[in-house]
Amino acid sequence: MGEKDSEKLIWEQMRTPTAATPIAAPQQHRTLPRLLVLLILFVSVTYVVYTLKLVSTSRACNNDAPFSTDNFSKTILSVNATAAVLRRGSLETNPEDRTDLRHVVFGIAASAKLWEQRRSYIKLWYRARDMRGVVWLDEEVKSEESSDALPPVRISGDTARFKYTNRQGHRSAIRISRIVSETLRLGMKDVRWFVMGDDDTVFVTENLIRVLRKYDHNQFYYIGSLSESHLQNIFFSYNMAYGGGGFAISYPLAKALQKMQDRCIQRYPGLYGSDDRMQACMAELGVPLTKETGFHQYDVYGNLFGLLASHPVTPLVSLHHLDVVEPIFPNVTRVEALQRLTIPMKFDSAGLMQQSICYDKSKSWTVSVSWGFAVQIFRGVFSPREMEMPSRTFLNWYRRADYTAYAFNTRPVSRNPCQKPFVFYFSKAKYNSTMQQIVSEYERHRVPHPDCKWNMANPAALNKVEVYKKPDPHLWDRAPRRNCCRVRKSKEKRTMVIDVGMCREGEVSET
Ligand SMILES: *[C@@H]1O[C@H](CO)[C@@H](O)[C@H](O)[C@H]1NC(C)=O
Ligand SMILES: *[C@@H]1O[C@H](CO)[C@@H](O)[C@H](O)[C@H]1NC(C)=O
Ligand SMILES: *[C@@H]1O[C@H](CO)[C@@H](O)[C@H](O)[C@H]1NC(C)=O
Ligand SMILES: *[C@@H]1O[C@H](CO)[C@@H](O)[C@H](O)[C@H]1NC(C)=O
Secondary structure: OHHHHHHHHHHHHHHOHHHHOOOOHHHHHHHHHHHHHHHHHHHHHHHHHHHHHHHHHHHHHHHHOOOOHHHHHHHHHHHHHHHHHHHHHHHHOOHHHOOOHHHEEEEEEOOHHHHHHHHHHHHHHOOOOOOEEEEEEOOOOOOOOOOOOOOOEEEOOOOOOOOOOOOOOOOHHHHHHOHHHHHHOOOOOOOOEEEEEEOOOEEOHHHHHHHHOOOOOOOOOEEEOOOOEHHHHHHOOOOOOOHHHOEEEEHHHHHHHHHHHHHHHHOOOOOOOHHHHHHHHHHHHOOOOEEOOOOOOOOOEEOOHHHHHOOOOOOOOEEOOOOOEOOOOOOOOHHHHHHHHHHHHHHOHHHOOOEEEEEEOOOOEEEEEEOOOEEEEEEOOOOHHHHOOOEOOEEOOOOOOOHHHEOOOOEOOOOOHHHOOEEEEEEEEEEEOOOOEEEEEEEEOOOOOOOOOOOOOOHHHOOEEEEEEOOOOOHHHOOOOOEEEEEEOOOOOOEEEEEEEOOOOOOOOOO
C-alpha cells in the first residue's frame, strides 16, 4: 500500500511540474508576457530591415551579372519540381514504378542445426522465380536436393571480435543482427526493401507488398510489429520490431545502417537478441518503428485460434513461432496446416483471415467468419466489440493463462457453457466463374460440448458452412473497414450459407 501511494505521488509530481511552484510565480507572470511582446517586436523589425536590404543588394548583383542567375535557378527549380511531382504521382498510379516483389530482398536468419526441419516452412511461401532472398547460416550444411524452392544459402561473417555479455542469450544474436548489412553488401540491383525473417516465419508475400507500397522506399523506414506479450515489450522495447514476426528496412536506411552497424553493435554487448540490437542502432539513427500489426511475432503457447479468428483489420503479413504453437488446423501436421492455408491465400490474399460478424436472427446465433480459416457460431447475441477481441485460446509467453499479460484486449473463450463456440475449420475452396465468387467450405470441428439447457436451436445440427465471397484485391486500397457478412437461406438443412463482402450502404453488424 505504502509503495503504491509513493508511486502515485511521483506521478502527480511528474504530470504537474508547475503545481509545486505556484507561490513564487505571480510576479514573473505579469512581466513575462510584456518582455515576450517586446522581444517579438524587436525580432520582426530586424527581420524586415534585413530582408529589404538583402533584396535590394541581390537585385543589384543580378543586374551586373553576365547571365541572369535568377533565370537559371528558376529553370532548375522547375525541372526539380516536375521531377518530384512525377515521382510522387508514379508511386501511387504508375504500375511500372510500383513496389513489387522484385524490389524486395529477404534476409532469412537460420541455423545449420535446425535447417533440415525449418526449411519446410520457407518452401511454403518462397518462390525462387519471383523472389530474391538469402538464407544466412552459421555453418555449411549438406545440400542434396537442387533447392529450386529455396533461397541460396550463405554463411554469415565471423563475429568472434564482437563482445557478448548477456547471460541468458546466445551470441548468435550478433550474427543475425548483421544480416541486414551482409545482405546489402551483396550489392543486388534495384532493391527497395530488405525484409528480415526467421527460418520459422511464414510470409504472405502479396500482403507484405500491399503494406510496403504505402511507404516511400526512398526514405528511412523501419517497419514491423511488437510482441503479443506486454512483459516482453517492457523487457525489450515497445519501439522494437520483433525479428521473428519479420520487419522491413528501406534501402537507404539499410545503407545508413551498414555504415555504422558494427560500431553500434559493439556499444551494446549486454543486449539479449538480434532484434534489440537492431532497435538500438535504429535509435542511434533516430528512426522510430513504424508499426504494422499484420506482422506476427506470436509470443504465445498453445492454440493461435483466438488470435487468428479475430485478426486486426489489416493485411495478414506473417506468422511466426509455428513450432511453438499447435498446428493452426486440428489433426494435421504443422506444415500440412499451413499448406491448407495457402489455398484461400491464392484465391484472395487480401481477404485472408479477415473477420466479419453477423447474426442468424431466426435462431439467435452470432456468427463470426475468419475468411479462409474458420467460422464460429455462438448461441446468443454477442456485440461486435466483444467478437473483435481475440479469445484466450492460448497461453502467454510464460505459459500462464493470464489476461493481464497481453499488449491488447482479450476475452475468455466462453463465460457460460452454453456459449462455447461451435467451430468450423476451412476445408476447401473453388472459384465459381459464373458468379465470380470464391466458394469456401468450413467443416465442423467435432469436439464434445457441455450440456446446454437453453431453449434455442443447437448449432451442432450443422455439418458445414459455405461462404461466398468475391475476390477483393483492392481491399486495402480503401480505408480499413471490416467486411460485412449475411446469413442466407440455405436449401440444405445441415449447411449454413453466408455471404461475405464489402458492407452495403447503411449496413452495420447489428441484430
Ligand atoms: C530566361 O529564360 C528564357 C527561357 O526560359 C529565355 O527566353 C530568356 O531569354 C532568359 N532571360 C535571360 C535574361 O537570360
Ligand atoms: C535538383 O536539385 C539538386 C540541387 O538543388 C540537384 O543536385 C539535382 O540534380 C536536381 N535534380 C534534377 C532532376 O534536376
Ligand atoms: C484425424 O485424422 C485421422 C487420419 O487422417 C482420422 O482417421 C481421424 O478421424 C481424425 N480425427 C478427427 C478428430 O478428425
Ligand atoms: C456456379 O454457381 C451457379 C449458381 O449458383 C451454379 O449454377 C453453378 O453450378 C456453379 N458452378 C460451379 C462450377 O460450381
